Amino acid sequence: MTKSFKERKVLKDVTFKISSEIKVIIGLNGSGKSTLLRIIAGIIKPDKGRIIING
Numbered sequence: 593m594t595k596s597f598k599e600r601k602v603l604k605d606v607t608f609k610i611s612s613e614i615k616v617i618i619g620l621n622g623s624g625k626s627t628l629l630r631i632i633a634g635i636i637k638p639d640k641g642r643i644i645i646n647g
Contacts (some may be wrong), residue, residue, distance in 0.1 A: 593641030595627055602627045603638070 595603040602624045617625050630636045632643055 593631065593638040593643070595631065595636070595638050597626070603631075606641075 593603060593606050594601070598632065606624075606628065619625050627636070630640050634643075
């Protein structure tokens with residue numbers, strides 16, 4: 593998935609799979625953690641790609 597805000601690419605070609613265990617997302621300030629969580633929650637839409645939950 594990819595997401596940009598104006599000229600700034602926040603997420604570029606992000607791909608991952610989450611199983612049933614507890615997960616943690618860590619990274620530097622401005623690395624796209626909150627944007628990723630907002631996309632997963634359906635608050636914002638990715639520019640490219642998709643989220644698949646339960647198949």
